[in-house]
Amino acid sequence: MSTENTIGIFDSGIGGTSIWKEINHLLPYENTIYLADTKNAPYGTKSKDEIIAYSIKNTEFLLNKNAKLVVVACNTATLNAVAVLREKFDVPFIGLEPAIKPAALQSQTKNIGVLATQASIQSENFKNAVLNFPDVNIIPQIGYNLVQLIEQGHIDSPEMDQLLQQYVQPMVEKNIDYLVLGCTHYPYLFDKIKAIVPPTVQIIDSGEAVAKQTKHILESNKALNLSNKMGQNLFYTNGNATVLKSILGFTTNVFESDF
Incomplete structure (x- = not known):
């Protein structure tokens, strides 16, 4: 080679x-x-x-x-x-794979959010990753339609803002201090997500x-x-x-x- x-x-x-x-x-x-x-x-x-x-x-x-x-x-x-x-x-x-391990090991509140696709969250590997940290409350959220909007060039759209608010805010209310971006499309939403979460929440990807x-x-x-x-x-x-x-x-x- x-x-x-x-x-x-x-x-x-x-x-x-x-x-x-x-x-x-x-x-x-x-x-x-x-x-x-x-x-x-x-x-x-x-x-x-x-x-x-x-x-x-x-x-x-x-x-x-x-x-x-x-x-x-x-x-x-x-x-x-x-x-x-x-x-x-x-x-x-x-x-x-979603960066669950570093988030779980570093979390102080023992509550972390994971924003990922349906197939990722429903996979056996994801379920096993959750089982590895029984003392951490891992809150999964499927990012319905986020990838489609990004692929269509609609990152800066009212629909995107509405969906992110709908997906992220409930995790914030559960006292997360880490939010794992479990899809490679999602880093392009970093600034929008950062505007929703408090400064105490760390956003991480792989x-x-x-x-x-x-x-x-x-x-x-x-x-x-x-x-x-x-x-x-x-x-x-x-x-x-x-x-x-x-x-x-x-x-x-x-x-x-x-x-």
Whole structure:
């Protein structure tokens, strides 16, 4: 495997770009390919079998583009499909899970909120994570329609504000001091959520931890790109690229592809 091969990253849509940004910030010399399966977003409302099928298809696309490592930049896909991917393909996979552990260990009120998709909250992995902290009151909230609004470019909309108030305020009233963002789309709502919660509530996601784990795995496999040339970053979507370009803040190297 060439160290110049790419880091492959996929998500059900544009949300995983929040993970790509963290990886690109920490590893600027790595080549990356980001895959947005926009046509099938959101994964959070799909069955486990559907999520596995989409994840296999996405991985095959990235491996055909010479991925040396695959980041499953989607909590829903990680919780439902990453074990299957690790059995089926001979490359390292890095998955995402809601940052329940650090929140639970650091919480002073012993009440933490988790905002995530339906498929994530209903997964066995999520239920097991909750069981690991019996002394902490973990309050799950499904973020119905949040991903759809983000994918449609409606982050700054009255409907988004109304939904966030509806989902977050009840958790605040239960005395949470940590709010875990359990979907890679949700960091794009950080400022809106921050405006709802009191300053005593910490909002956390998995982006920085995933970037550090990516670096660690590449170093362990002697696959880190040691060149001092800035990496090439390519983005593919099987939907309309307009929102993807908007959230990235640039239009170059963003392609529509019917994969």
